[in-house]
Amino acid sequence: MYLSELNLYNFRRFSGSYKNKQPGLVVHFHKGLNIIIGENDSGKTAIIDAIRLMLGDVSDDFQRITDDDFHATKSGLDENTFQIEGIFCDLSEREAGIFLDWLSFDKKGNYELRISLxxxxxxxxxxxVYLDHKIVAGESSSSMPLSASARSFLKVTYLKPLRNANDELTPGFRSHLPKMLMAHSTFSKDNQSKSELERIMKSANLEIENFFDGDANVSDQSSHASLNTELSKVLSQLYDQQDQSKSKVSLKLPEATLSQILNQLSLNPDSRNLGLGNMNLLFIATELALLDDHLTHTVYGPNLMLVEELEAHLHVQAQIRLIKYIEKYIESHQSKASMQFILTSHSVSLTASVDQKLLIYLHDGQAYPMGPSYTMLKEEDYRFLNRFLDATKANLFFAKGLIFVEGYAENILLPVLADLIGYSLHENGISIVNVGGRSFDNYVKLFSRKNGSIPINLPISIVRDSDVRPYTYRINQNNIDGIRELLTSNDFNKNRMGNTYSTFNQLQKSLKLKFSNENFSKISQIAYQLLDGDELATSQGKKAEKLENAYHDLNVKQQVFVSPAWTLEYSLLKSPLGDLLLQSIADAKFNLKADAENKKREFIATSQSGDLIQIYSQFEHSDVSKAETAQFLAEKLYNLDEEKRNKLKVAVLGNSYCAYLVDAIKFACGRDEDD
Incomplete structure (x- = not known):
């Protein structure tokens, strides 16, 4: 069996009505490993604490209910009640027998156990004021109190977020070690082990008492006198004759119970002076060992382990090793007992290292499982994401808005442009995700929802190049005469005359042109034509409409923003940023070459009166990097003085070639209706 669903009513930040069966939060879990992710204060800890309150934990840690556990309404008043409901499914016949008195059935007629606190x-x-607790199980119309015996099968193992693991493993009132040891089968089930440990302590106590008595059986007793005798001698002189019996004293340990013995223990590694991270790993290992012991003796129940903030004080590689160990641990025990781990995390490295199906994404007061039953992703889409979703992209789960871009140039420029127009991305909690090409589908589908379920209220801007070139290669009545005389055969596909092609090679293959090698350059020059204004506008409009409608059928809050001309860089060359971009191209082209400054000035002077297509060709036919150019441009924008910055801001906000970038930034920030 496993916990398949958790419903919260008026618990902490989540409202709801138990009477009307309208939870403030519904969380769907699956077997095995579940990883709850989301930004701070999204409710991750509330989910963990709710499960613990409802089921209790193996170590019997005390969990106190406070006023903060009751939902506060918008008026600031606290609710007087809260409810936590858990639904367990996939019960074995033996588990069904254990919970027979409280069983119900799901819509498919399978066993189901509903527990409500x-x-x-x-x-x-x-x-x-006092708090009235009730734990019942079964359908709400016929629920009954859940017995302590039945509850014992549901207890969870809990690994809390660690701030100082040393306190948890050394003697003291904060120590968690005694509770873990008491829960271990060595002491919880084996009375002989308890008696043996108590016998060892009594034996040790007798030797200590003999030592202070100066007993002859104690080795080297001549080196010290009997401290008990000396103390008694002094005390005898302080009492009168009738109270001499009170002067008889002895130094010895007090009689110790098992709990008192365990309270004196510490867990000490052989290596000394371990740092906080290593001590945390040691603590985690003790909890996993306790769970392993629990599974050795108990194979019924959900066998649930809760882990809060797995990454606390662990470096990235340690996080990944630990999560991989847990995955193997689940696999190795699944034949013996059902295993379920529920973890919380805000580590992008950990998020990127696991199968995306395992994630439960908390956002805007809702929980969104990322498994195939809930998203529009197919199995091969998950494989793609698991291969290519790295830590730089995994930050998409911890943002208030997203901007998906094609490459590094947009990734570098958009944050600086956003600052320029007054929409700081980091202040608005916006993450940019560079998909490294045009593979947007899988990232968008990850946030889309199946079966008309509640959409994820996360604005996603998708910034695309139209890739509509302002020129084409074609043969028509304007150039056919010049081309025909260069061909070695007039037998070509005349039915395709007038068609447009992005390269001359495409045209040659399509029309099956035949010519000598020396005429290749001449024919390609004649076939090259600039699109007129109407043609360009029509092609641009069709391409933009196609891209903008690509995800209309998906249940996701998204909008596609398409460059008004060819690519990002070509559009910016036509914009108020054109001069700065031209300087940046010169920087990238000549920065490491001899006589760089003179070559830059000559290139800029020549280009300013030249064709924009020729300027843009620096990216396509030379060693000029778009990413490096974007970096130079970002630096120039960042270093503008206030006057130039304000002037450029006004120009950018009023320019049609920058509008798609401005609108993408505003949409991701939730300001798409701003002027």
Whole structure:
């Protein structure tokens, strides 16, 4: 069996109505490993604490309910009740027998166990407030109190976020070690082990007492006198004759119970002076060992382990090793017992290292499982994401808005452009995800929802190049005469005359032109034509419409923003950023070459009166990097003085070639309706 669903009503930040069966939060879990992710204060800890309150934990740690556990309404008043409901499914016949009195059935007729914890604030006759707890199981119409025996099968193993693991493993009131040891089968099930440890302590206590008595059986007893005798001698002189019996004393350890013995233990590694991260790993290992022991003796129940903030004080590689160990651990035990781990995390490295199906994404007060039953992704799409989703892209799960871009140039420029127009991306919690090409589909589908379920209220801007070139290669009535005389055969596909091609090679293959090698350059020059204004506008409009409608059928909050001309760089060359971009191209082209400054000036002077297509060709036919050019441009924008910056801001906001970038930034920031 495993916990398949958790419903919260008026618990902490989540509202809801238990009477009307309208939870404030519904979380769907699956077997095995579940990883809850989301930005701070999204409710990850509330989910973990709710499960612990409802089921209890193996170590019997005390969990106190406070006023903060009751949902606060918009008016600031606290609710008087909260409810936590858990639904367990996939029960074995033996588990069904254990919970027979409380069983119900799902829509498919399978066994189901519903458990509900309700907490209500009440007042007694002295007007004192107290909390009334009730744990029941079964259908709400026929639920009954859940027995302590049945509850014992549901207890979870809990690994809390660590701030100082040393306190948890050394003697003291904060130590968690005694509770873990008491829960281990060595002491929880084996009375002989308890007695043996107590016998060892009694034996040790007798030797200590003999030592202070100066007993002859103690080695080297001549080196010290009997401290008990000396103390008694002094005390005898302080009492009168009738109270001499009170002067008899002895130094010895107090009688110790098992709990007192365990409270004195510490867990010490052989290596000394370990840092906080290594001590945390040691603590985690003790909890996993306790769970392993639990599975050795108990194979019924959900066998659930809760891990909060796995990455706390662990470096990236340690996080990944630990999560891979947990995955292998689940696999190795699945034949013996059902295993379920529920983890919380805000580590992008950990998120990127696991199968995306395992994630449960918390956003805007809702929980969104990322498994195939809930998203529009197919099996091969998950394989793609698991291969290519790295830590730089995994930050998409911790943002308030996303901007998907094709390459490094947009990734570098958009944050600086956003600052220029007054929409700082980091202040608005916006993440840019460079998909490294045009493979947007899988990233968008990850956030789309199946079966008309509640969409993820996360604005996603998709920035695309139209890739509509302002020129084409074609043969028509304007150039056919010049081309025909260069061909070695007039037998070519005349039915395709007038068609446009992005390269001359495409035209040659399509029309099956035959010519000598020395005429290749001449024919390609004659076939090259600039598109007129109407043609370009029509092609651009068709391509933009196609890209903008690509994801209309998906249940996701997205909008596609298409460059108004060819590519990002070509559009910017036509914009108020054109001069700065031209300087940046010169920087990237000549920065490391001899006489760089003179070559830059000559290139800029020549280009300013030249064709934009020729300038853009620096990216396609030379060693000029788009990413490096973008870096130079970003630096120039960043270093503008206030006057130039304000002037450029006004120009950019009013320019049609920059509008698609400005609108993409605004949409991701949730300001798409701004002027």
């Amino acid at each position: 309700s907490v209500e604030k009440k007042k007694n006759d002295n007007d004192q």
